[in-house]
Amino acid sequence: xxxxxxxxxxxxxxxxxxxxxxxHGRTQGEAGVRLTLRDGIGLxxxxxxxxxxxxxxxxxxxxxxxxxxxxxxxxxxxxxxLVWSAPGQWLAVAETREALRDLPQAFRGVAAVTDQSDGRxxxxxxxxxxxxxxxKGVAVDLHPRAFQAGQTAATSIAHIGAQLWxxxxxxxxxxxxxRSFAGSFWSxxxxxxxxxxYEVEQGxxx
Amino acid sequence: MRIRCPHCGERDNGEFxxxxxxxxxxxxxxxxxxxxxxxxxxxxxxPAGLHRELWYHGAGCRSWLVVTRDTRTHEIRDxxxxxxxxxxxxxxxxx
Numbered sequence: 001x002x003x004x005x006x007x008x009x010x011x012x013x014x015x016x017x018x019x020x021x022x023x024h025g026r027t028q029g030e031a032g033v034r035l036t037l038r039d040g041i042g043l044x045x046x047x048x049x050x051x052x053x054x055x056x057x058x059x060x061x062x063x064x065x066x067x068x069x070x071x072x073x074x075x076x077x078x079x080x081x082l083v084w085s086a087p088g089q090w091l092a093v094a095e096t097r098e099a100l101r102d103l104p105q106a107f108r109g110v111a112a113v114t115d116q117s118d119g120r121x122x123x124x125x126x127x128x129x130x131x132x133x134x135x136k137g138v139a140v141d142l143h144p145r146a147f148q149a150g151q152t153a154a155t156s157i158a159h160i161g162a163q164l165w166x167x168x169x170x171x172x173x174x175x176x177x178x179r180s181f182a183g184s185f186w187s188x189x190x191x192x193x194x195x196x197x198y199e200v201e202q203g204x205x206x
Numbered sequence: 207m208r209i210r211c212p213h214c215g216e217r218d219n220g221e222f223x224x225x226x227x228x229x230x231x232x233x234x235x236x237x238x239x240x241x242x243x244x245x246x247x248x249x250x251x252x253p254a255g256l257h258r259e260l261w262y263h264g265a266g267c268r269s270w271l272v273v274t275r276d277t278r279t280h281e282i283r284d285x286x287x288x289x290x291x292x293x294x295x296x297x298x299x300x301x
Contacts, residue, residue: 071213071267086267087213087287139218154214156221156265 014121032129032196
Protein backbone atom coordinates (compact mmCIF):
# COMPACT_ATOMS: atom_id res chain seq x y z
CA UNK A 1 0.00 0.00 0.00
CA UNK A 2 2.64 2.49 1.01
CA UNK A 3 4.65 1.57 -2.10
CA UNK A 4 1.67 2.38 -4.27
CA UNK A 5 1.29 5.79 -2.61
CA UNK A 6 5.00 6.52 -2.94
CA UNK A 7 4.87 5.80 -6.67
CA UNK A 8 1.95 8.22 -7.11
CA UNK A 9 4.25 11.04 -6.02
CA UNK A 10 6.91 10.59 -8.66
CA UNK A 11 8.41 13.96 -9.69
CA UNK A 12 6.80 15.41 -12.79
CA UNK A 13 8.86 17.41 -15.23
CA UNK A 14 7.87 21.06 -15.64
CA UNK A 15 7.94 20.37 -19.40
CA UNK A 16 5.84 17.19 -19.20
CA UNK A 17 3.02 17.21 -21.71
CA UNK A 18 4.72 19.90 -23.86
CA UNK A 19 8.23 18.81 -24.81
CA UNK A 20 8.80 15.63 -26.78
CA UNK A 21 12.40 14.39 -27.13
CA UNK A 22 13.57 14.03 -30.71
CA UNK A 23 13.96 16.02 -33.92
CA HIS A 24 11.31 18.63 -34.80
CA GLY A 25 10.77 21.52 -37.19
CA ARG A 26 12.72 21.73 -40.44
CA THR A 27 13.77 18.21 -41.39
CA GLN A 28 16.68 18.86 -43.78
CA GLY A 29 20.27 19.05 -42.56
CA GLU A 30 21.64 19.29 -39.08
CA ALA A 31 19.32 20.78 -36.44
CA GLY A 32 20.22 24.43 -35.81
CA VAL A 33 19.03 24.43 -32.21
CA ARG A 34 19.35 21.99 -29.35
CA LEU A 35 16.89 22.28 -26.44
CA THR A 36 18.00 20.44 -23.32
CA LEU A 37 15.36 20.07 -20.60
CA ARG A 38 17.03 20.76 -17.29
CA ASP A 39 14.80 18.80 -14.98
CA GLY A 40 16.20 18.11 -11.56
CA ILE A 41 18.23 21.34 -11.55
CA GLY A 42 18.70 22.95 -8.13
CA LEU A 43 17.64 26.59 -7.82
CA UNK A 44 17.29 28.86 -4.80
CA UNK A 45 16.88 32.60 -4.38
CA UNK A 46 19.39 34.21 -2.05
CA UNK A 47 18.33 37.61 -0.65
CA UNK A 48 20.96 39.38 1.40
CA UNK A 49 20.03 41.03 4.71
CA UNK A 50 20.56 44.79 5.01
CA UNK A 51 24.24 45.64 5.20
CA UNK A 52 25.40 42.00 4.99
CA UNK A 53 26.68 41.93 1.41
CA UNK A 54 30.35 41.74 2.44
CA UNK A 55 29.60 38.96 4.93
CA UNK A 56 27.71 37.04 2.23
CA UNK A 57 30.55 37.56 -0.25
CA UNK A 58 33.03 36.10 2.27
CA UNK A 59 30.72 33.17 3.09
CA UNK A 60 30.08 32.10 -0.51
CA UNK A 61 33.79 32.25 -1.22
CA UNK A 62 34.90 30.34 1.91
CA UNK A 63 32.14 27.74 1.99
CA UNK A 64 31.55 27.14 -1.72
CA UNK A 65 34.43 28.71 -3.58
CA UNK A 66 31.92 30.89 -5.44
CA UNK A 67 32.10 34.55 -6.36
CA UNK A 68 29.19 36.87 -5.60
CA UNK A 69 28.32 38.25 -9.04
CA UNK A 70 28.03 41.95 -9.77
CA UNK A 71 24.74 43.21 -11.32
CA UNK A 72 24.10 41.55 -14.68
CA UNK A 73 26.69 38.81 -14.15
CA UNK A 74 26.51 35.04 -13.72
CA UNK A 75 29.38 33.25 -11.98
CA UNK A 76 29.04 29.56 -12.75
CA UNK A 77 31.63 26.83 -12.79
CA UNK A 78 30.52 23.42 -14.05
CA UNK A 79 26.86 24.40 -13.74
CA UNK A 80 27.20 25.53 -10.14
CA UNK A 81 27.30 29.00 -8.66
CA LEU A 82 25.33 32.22 -8.49
CA VAL A 83 23.42 34.29 -11.02
CA TRP A 84 22.58 37.91 -10.15
CA SER A 85 18.82 38.51 -10.34
CA ALA A 86 18.02 41.85 -8.63
CA PRO A 87 19.74 44.32 -6.28
CA GLY A 88 20.75 42.25 -3.25
CA GLN A 89 19.34 39.09 -4.82
CA TRP A 90 20.92 36.13 -6.54
CA LEU A 91 19.82 32.79 -7.90
CA ALA A 92 21.90 29.87 -6.62
CA VAL A 93 22.20 27.18 -9.30
CA ALA A 94 23.43 23.59 -9.07
CA GLU A 95 22.95 20.35 -11.02
CA THR A 96 20.73 19.02 -8.24
CA ARG A 97 18.56 20.38 -5.47
CA GLU A 98 20.59 18.25 -3.03
CA ALA A 99 23.71 20.31 -3.75
CA LEU A 100 21.95 23.41 -2.34
CA ARG A 101 20.48 21.67 0.69
CA ASP A 102 22.76 23.28 3.29
CA LEU A 103 22.51 26.83 1.87
CA PRO A 104 19.85 28.14 4.33
CA GLN A 105 21.94 26.99 7.31
CA ALA A 106 25.20 28.27 5.85
CA PHE A 107 23.76 31.75 5.19
CA ARG A 108 21.74 32.02 8.42
CA GLY A 109 21.61 35.62 9.65
CA VAL A 110 23.21 36.88 6.44
CA ALA A 111 20.78 35.98 3.67
CA ALA A 112 17.34 34.45 3.20
CA VAL A 113 17.35 31.33 1.00
CA THR A 114 14.24 29.99 -0.72
CA ASP A 115 14.19 26.80 -2.76
CA GLN A 116 12.91 27.42 -6.31
CA SER A 117 13.87 24.06 -7.85
CA ASP A 118 10.26 23.15 -8.60
CA GLY A 119 9.16 26.75 -9.11
CA ARG A 120 10.96 27.38 -12.39
CA UNK A 121 11.20 25.52 -15.65
CA UNK A 122 14.70 25.65 -17.12
CA UNK A 123 15.78 24.83 -20.66
CA UNK A 124 19.26 25.01 -22.16
CA UNK A 125 19.30 26.55 -25.63
CA UNK A 126 22.37 25.78 -27.74
CA UNK A 127 23.33 25.11 -31.33
CA UNK A 128 24.41 27.44 -34.12
CA UNK A 129 21.04 29.25 -34.31
CA UNK A 130 20.51 29.58 -30.54
CA UNK A 131 21.10 33.33 -30.49
CA UNK A 132 18.93 33.98 -33.54
CA UNK A 133 16.04 32.09 -31.95
CA UNK A 134 16.22 33.93 -28.63
CA UNK A 135 16.63 37.29 -30.38
CA LYS A 136 13.16 36.86 -31.84
CA GLY A 137 11.62 37.35 -28.41
CA VAL A 138 14.21 39.02 -26.16
CA ALA A 139 14.25 42.83 -26.18
CA VAL A 140 17.74 42.78 -24.64
CA ASP A 141 20.58 42.98 -27.20
CA LEU A 142 22.20 39.52 -27.33
CA HIS A 143 24.86 40.45 -29.90
CA PRO A 144 28.34 39.45 -28.58
CA ARG A 145 29.40 43.08 -28.34
CA ALA A 146 26.56 43.68 -25.85
CA PHE A 147 25.98 40.31 -24.17
CA GLN A 148 28.55 37.60 -23.57
CA ALA A 149 29.28 34.45 -21.59
CA GLY A 150 28.93 35.20 -17.88
CA GLN A 151 26.13 37.73 -18.37
CA THR A 152 22.52 37.43 -17.27
CA ALA A 153 19.29 39.35 -17.86
CA ALA A 154 16.00 39.35 -16.01
CA THR A 155 13.55 40.36 -18.71
CA SER A 156 10.51 39.10 -20.54
CA ILE A 157 10.24 36.87 -23.57
CA ALA A 158 6.94 37.03 -25.46
CA HIS A 159 5.39 38.73 -22.39
CA ILE A 160 6.59 35.90 -20.14
CA GLY A 161 8.91 36.87 -17.29
CA ALA A 162 12.20 35.09 -17.83
CA GLN A 163 15.74 35.03 -16.56
CA LEU A 164 18.46 33.95 -18.96
CA TRP A 165 22.19 33.58 -18.60
CA UNK A 166 24.84 32.84 -21.20
CA UNK A 167 27.20 29.96 -20.39
CA UNK A 168 29.78 30.08 -23.19
CA UNK A 169 30.64 31.72 -26.49
CA UNK A 170 29.16 28.95 -28.67
CA UNK A 171 26.71 30.40 -27.50
CA UNK A 172 24.79 28.37 -24.94
CA UNK A 173 22.03 29.90 -22.82
CA UNK A 174 19.97 28.71 -19.89
CA UNK A 175 16.47 30.19 -19.74
CA UNK A 176 14.32 29.98 -16.61
CA UNK A 177 10.60 30.82 -16.55
CA UNK A 178 7.97 30.36 -13.86
CA ARG A 179 6.87 26.74 -13.96
CA SER A 180 3.25 27.64 -14.64
CA PHE A 181 4.39 29.38 -17.84
CA ALA A 182 6.32 26.37 -19.14
CA GLY A 183 3.63 25.48 -21.70
CA SER A 184 3.27 29.02 -23.08
CA PHE A 185 7.02 29.51 -23.19
CA TRP A 186 7.54 26.16 -24.91
CA SER A 187 5.03 27.04 -27.58
CA UNK A 188 6.88 30.33 -28.31
CA UNK A 189 10.32 28.69 -28.21
CA UNK A 190 9.48 25.82 -30.55
CA UNK A 191 7.67 28.12 -32.98
CA UNK A 192 10.78 30.34 -33.07
CA UNK A 193 13.15 27.37 -33.50
CA UNK A 194 11.13 25.42 -36.08
CA UNK A 195 12.63 27.13 -39.16
CA UNK A 196 16.12 25.93 -38.16
CA UNK A 197 15.10 22.42 -37.06
CA TYR A 198 15.50 21.63 -33.38
CA GLU A 199 16.47 18.66 -31.29
CA VAL A 200 14.84 18.16 -27.87
CA GLU A 201 16.75 16.11 -25.33
CA GLN A 202 16.38 15.30 -21.67
CA GLY A 203 19.14 16.74 -19.50
CA UNK A 204 21.20 14.43 -17.31
CA UNK A 205 18.99 12.54 -14.84
CA UNK A 206 19.85 12.98 -11.18
CA MET B 207 11.01 55.14 -25.08
CA ARG B 208 13.77 53.30 -23.26
CA ILE B 209 14.78 53.63 -19.62
CA ARG B 210 18.33 52.97 -18.50
CA CYS B 211 17.79 50.95 -15.33
CA PRO B 212 20.77 51.49 -12.98
CA HIS B 213 20.84 47.73 -12.35
CA CYS B 214 19.92 46.16 -15.71
CA GLY B 215 20.99 48.70 -18.32
CA GLU B 216 18.85 50.13 -21.09
CA ARG B 217 15.44 48.43 -21.38
CA ASP B 218 12.23 48.89 -23.31
CA ASN B 219 9.63 50.90 -21.37
CA GLY B 220 7.22 47.93 -21.62
CA GLU B 221 9.23 46.32 -18.82
CA PHE B 222 8.29 49.19 -16.47
CA UNK B 223 5.14 50.50 -14.81
CA UNK B 224 4.59 54.22 -14.21
CA UNK B 225 3.71 55.16 -10.67
CA UNK B 226 3.53 58.97 -10.70
CA UNK B 227 5.19 61.91 -8.97
CA UNK B 228 8.25 60.91 -6.93
CA UNK B 229 8.53 64.18 -5.04
CA UNK B 230 5.39 64.09 -2.91
CA UNK B 231 6.03 63.18 0.71
CA UNK B 232 3.32 61.72 2.91
CA UNK B 233 2.50 64.10 5.79
CA UNK B 234 2.47 62.81 9.34
CA UNK B 235 -1.06 61.36 9.40
CA UNK B 236 -1.54 61.94 13.13
CA UNK B 237 -0.88 65.68 12.93
CA UNK B 238 -1.51 66.79 9.36
CA UNK B 239 -4.55 68.87 8.48
CA UNK B 240 -7.26 67.49 6.21
CA UNK B 241 -6.11 69.93 3.53
CA UNK B 242 -2.53 68.66 3.68
CA UNK B 243 -3.72 65.04 3.34
CA UNK B 244 -6.01 66.01 0.47
CA UNK B 245 -3.08 67.67 -1.30
CA UNK B 246 -0.90 64.64 -0.77
CA UNK B 247 -3.46 62.12 -2.01
CA UNK B 248 -5.12 64.01 -4.89
CA UNK B 249 -3.31 67.11 -6.09
CA UNK B 250 -0.48 66.84 -8.59
CA UNK B 251 1.45 69.36 -10.65
CA UNK B 252 1.47 68.82 -14.39
CA PRO B 253 4.75 70.45 -15.43
CA ALA B 254 5.79 71.05 -19.02
CA GLY B 255 9.44 70.19 -18.51
CA LEU B 256 11.44 68.13 -16.03
CA HIS B 257 9.44 65.76 -13.87
CA ARG B 258 10.71 63.38 -11.22
CA GLU B 259 8.57 60.28 -11.27
CA LEU B 260 8.45 56.73 -9.95
CA TRP B 261 8.79 53.76 -12.26
CA TYR B 262 8.77 50.09 -11.27
CA HIS B 263 10.95 47.66 -13.22
CA GLY B 264 8.49 44.80 -12.85
CA ALA B 265 9.65 42.71 -15.80
CA GLY B 266 13.31 43.06 -14.84
CA CYS B 267 15.00 43.48 -11.47
CA ARG B 268 11.75 44.43 -9.67
CA SER B 269 13.28 47.68 -8.39
CA TRP B 270 11.60 51.03 -7.82
CA LEU B 271 13.29 53.83 -9.71
CA VAL B 272 13.16 57.63 -9.70
CA VAL B 273 13.28 58.85 -13.30
CA THR B 274 13.85 62.51 -14.22
CA ARG B 275 12.03 62.96 -17.54
CA ASP B 276 11.26 65.97 -19.69
CA THR B 277 7.51 65.73 -20.26
CA ARG B 278 7.79 67.70 -23.54
CA THR B 279 10.36 65.48 -25.24
CA HIS B 280 10.50 62.26 -23.16
CA GLU B 281 14.21 62.89 -22.79
CA ILE B 282 15.41 61.12 -19.66
CA ARG B 283 18.02 63.07 -17.70
CA ASP B 284 18.58 60.74 -14.77
CA UNK B 285 17.53 57.36 -13.38
CA UNK B 286 18.24 56.50 -9.75
CA UNK B 287 17.30 53.68 -7.45
CA UNK B 288 14.29 54.87 -5.36
CA UNK B 289 15.89 53.20 -2.38
CA UNK B 290 18.96 55.43 -2.69
CA UNK B 291 16.75 58.51 -3.12
CA UNK B 292 14.75 57.63 0.00
CA UNK B 293 17.89 56.93 2.04
CA UNK B 294 19.39 60.25 0.96
CA UNK B 295 16.15 62.02 1.93
CA UNK B 296 16.30 60.48 5.44
CA UNK B 297 19.98 61.39 5.82
CA UNK B 298 18.98 64.93 4.81
CA UNK B 299 16.26 64.95 7.49
CA UNK B 300 18.73 63.90 10.17
CA UNK B 301 21.31 66.54 9.22
